[in-house]
Structures are given as structure tokens and as C-alpha cells.
Amino acid sequence: MEYKIAILGGDGIGPEVTAEAVKVLQAIGKRFGHTFSFRQGLVGGVAIDNTGSALPPETLRIARESDSVLFGAVGGPRWDDPKAPTRPEDGLLAIRKQLQLFANLRPVKVRPLLAGASPLKPDLLEGVDLVVVRELTGGLYFGRPKRRWQTSRGRRAVDTLSYKEDEIARVLRVGFELARGRRKRLASVDKANVLASSRLWREIATELSRDYPDVELRHLLVDTCAMQLVQRPRDFDVIVTENMFGDILTDEAAVLAGSMGMLPSASLGTRQGDKPGGGRFGLYEPIHGSAPDIAGKEIANPLAAILSAAMLLRLSLGLEREAAAVETSVDTVLADGYRTPDIASPGMKQVGTQEMGRLVVERTRP
Numbered sequence: 001m002e003y004k005i006a007i008l009g010g011d012g013i014g015p016e017v018t019a020e021a022v023k024v025l026q027a028i029g030k031r032f033g034h035t036f037s038f039r040q041g042l043v044g045g046v047a048i049d050n051t052g053s054a055l056p057p058e059t060l061r062i063a064r065e066s067d068s069v070l071f072g073a074v075g076g077p078r079w080d081d082p083k084a085p086t087r088p089e090d091g092l093l094a095i096r097k098q099l100q101l102f103a104n105l106r107p108v109k110v111r112p113l114l115a116g117a118s119p120l121k122p123d124l125l126e127g128v129d130l131v132v133v134r135e136l137t138g139g140l141y142f143g144r145p146k147r148r149w150q151t152s153r154g155r156r157a158v159d160t161l162s163y164k165e166d167e168i169a170r171v172l173r174v175g176f177e178l179a180r181g182r183r184k185r186l187a188s189v190d191k192a193n194v195l196a197s198s199r200l201w202r203e204i205a206t207e208l209s210r211d212y213p214d215v216e217l218r219h220l221l222v223d224t225c226a227m228q229l230v231q232r233p234r235d236f237d238v239i240v241t242e243n244m245f246g247d248i249l250t251d252e253a254a255v256l257a258g259s260m261g262m263l264p265s266a267s268l269g270t271r272q273g274d275k276p277g278g279g280r281f282g283l284y285e286p287i288h289g290s291a292p293d294i295a296g297k298e299i300a301n302p303l304a305a306i307l308s309a310a311m312l313l314r315l316s317l318g319l320e321r322e323a324a325a326v327e328t329s330v331d332t333v334l335a336d337g338y339r340t341p342d343i344a345s346p347g348m349k350q351v352g353t354q355e356m357g358r359l360v361v362e363r364t365r366p
């Protein structure tokens with residue numbers, strides 16, 4: 001069977017880590033008898049440089065014509081001018097919005113092998129296995145008005161946190177469904193003691209919970225959640241929350257896993273895949289950014305990108321065995337003692353980006 005995958009590497013380490021994920025997909029295709037056809041598109045700063053737009057129409061078309069999208073990262077100091085008409089990040093936000101990818105799944109699983117890479121105490125990390133469902137196409141990122149202007153008494157800027165009922169309900173349902181297939185505990189995270197949008201969020205979560213009597217729902221304020229994530233992370237199963245709360249909490253949660261370089265993500269919408277056994281169309285990306293400081297140095301950890309490819313296989317293409325094979329290969333490489341610098345510890349074998357990719361590829365072979 002042929003699967004079409006759009007490859008949008010972006011900026012900084014984005015193309016470096018994505019290239020390793022592509023190699024892993026090719027190896028998986030060979031082993032399991034699938035053809036993955038890849039089409040590259042420009043996005044982010046590199047797209048601005050080449051076309052003037054952070055998400056050129058051609059890129060959007062390639063993404064739409066594919067079964068799923070593998071995304072690297074965007075941004076960098078070159079495009080940081082506050083007066084610039086567009087920013088690399090606009091490309092990422094636009095593709096999420098245009099493809100209606102409203103649910104961003106960010107699993108945080110602590111691998112005992114990497115417990116030493118986290119600054120937190122190992123006993124605190126034991127058994128941590130949670131998923132954050134971040135609302136991705138609304139909230140503070142997209143609300144209007146959003147602008148900056150000059151007043152007679154100085155500069156002023158506004159962002160807006162706004163949600164419609166159906167936007168909240170559909171992402172909450174993703175959280176409930178996911179929890180139902182796991183340990184059946186859902187934490188709905190908001191700031192209902194201050195924000196009107198959060199009070200609506202909480203109300204809808206409570207209403208929906210009647211459809212999921214088997215799932216235990218608790219409401220948690222975002223500041224409390226931030227504290228509990230490092231105090232007793234084991235208590236969390238599924239967390240569902242507003243766009244920016246989710247952005248912040250997942251960087252924090254990455255500390256549990258030892259490195260940002262380990263965390264994959266899936267952004268899903270309503271569009272179904274059209275392959276037999278296929279899941280939902282989605283965009284898959286590491287949760288880390290373009291890390292311009294280490295770009296081109298061959299030291300970036302490609303595992304978040306590779307694990308994102310595993311999520312792509314599972315959730316968009318319905319290829320569970322293939323996804324599991326990738327994840328097992330990653331675990332084996334780590335068990336064999338190979339580490340990129342971000343997860344290095346004494347006595348381990350330090351490797352670069354491409355070598356890490358090659359080691360994973362090698363282990364996908366039967």
C-alpha cells in the first residue's frame with residue numbers, strides 16, 4: 001500500500017531531526033512492505049526567505065494531498081525582528097488552523113533508563129505516564145482582537161482568550177475518549193477562578209462527564225497543575241486544557257522525560273484518513289523548537305521526531321505493529337547505552353544526530 005507523507009522540516013534542527021525520522025519510516029516500509037512517498041514543503045523562516053510567506057499555498061496543498069504531515073520546527077533569531085510583517089511561527093499556527101487540527105496529543109512517558117537525565121528525584125518519576133491534550137486552534141493564540149498600536153500615552157497591545165462552546169466540547173471529548181482507553185482519569189485544567197472562558201470550559205467539562213461515567217473527572221487550576229506536575233506527576237493520566245496553558249505545561253512536563261528531545265506530538269482534527277484501517281489525518285512534530293543554537297552541529301536528538309513518526313504510523317495510517325516496531329527500536333538503542341548530548345550521562349556512549357538515527361534504523365530490521 002502506498003502512503004503519502006508530507007515532510008515539512010522547517011528551520012534550525014527541524015530538517016536534521018526530520019531527516020532521521022524519514023530514514024526510519026523508509027526502513028519500516030521496507031520491512032513491512034509499505035511504500036511511503038514523501039513530498040517536501042517549505043514552512044517557517046526558510047519559506048519566508050524563499051516566498052515571503054511562512055506557509056506558502058504550495059505547502060498547504062502538499063499537506064492537504066497527503067495522508068499525514070511530518071513536521072520539524074520553525075523559528076530562529078534571523079526572523080525575530082518585532083517589526084517583521086510575518087514570523088516563522090505564523091506558518092505553524094496557520095497550518096494547524098487551516099487543517100483544523102484542534103487536538104494536540106503530547107504523551108509524556110518516563111523511561112526508567114533516562115530517569116538520570118531529569119533533574120527531578122528518580123523515585124518521583126517512577127511510573128509516570130501521562131498525555132496532555134492541548135487545544136490547538138483556539139484560545140489565546142487565535143482570539144481576536146490581537147494587535148498592537150500606539151496611543152497618546154504609549155504603546156499598547158491586546159490578545160484575546162475566546163472560545164465557542166463547540167470548540168471546547170470537541171477537544172474535551174478527545175480527552176474523555178483517550179482517558180477511557182487508559183487509566184480513566186481526566187484532569188481538566190483551567191483558570192476558572194479568574195477567566196470567564198475557563199468557567200465556560202469547566203461547565204462544559206462537567207456536562208460532558210455525564211456521557212463518560214466510567215471516567216473520573218477532576219477540575220484543576222492551571223497554577224496548581226503546574227505545581228502538581230512536578231510534585232506528584234504519577235497521579236496524572238490525561239490532562240486536557242486550553243492552547244497556551246497546554247503549551248506551557250508541556251514544556252514543564254518535558255522535564256519529567258529528561259529532555260525536550262524525547263517528546264513527540266500528534267495534532268489531530270476531524271478529517272478521517274482514506275486508507276483502509278487508517279485513522280485520522282494528522283500533523284506530527286516534536287514538541288521542541290528549532291534550537292538555532294545547536295543547529296548544524298550534528299548534536300540534536302532525533303528521537304522526538306522519530307517517536308512522532310511512530311505516532312503518525314499508529315494514529316493516521318492505522319499501522320500499529322509498525323509504530324510499535326519504531327518504539328521498540330528506540331527503547332533498544334537507549335538500553336544499549338547510546339545517548340545524544342541532551343540525555344547523556346556518565347558511562348553512556350555519546351552519539352550525534354545521524355548516528356542515533358542510523359542506530360534506530362538498524363534495530364528496525366528483524
Ligand code: IPM
Nearest residue numbers: 074075089092093247287289
Ligand atoms: C509548541 C511551540 C509552538 C507553540 C511555537 C513554535 C509557536 O512552542 O508547539 O509548543 O507555541 O505552539
Ligand code: MG
Nearest residue numbers: 247248251287
Ligand atoms: Mg511550546
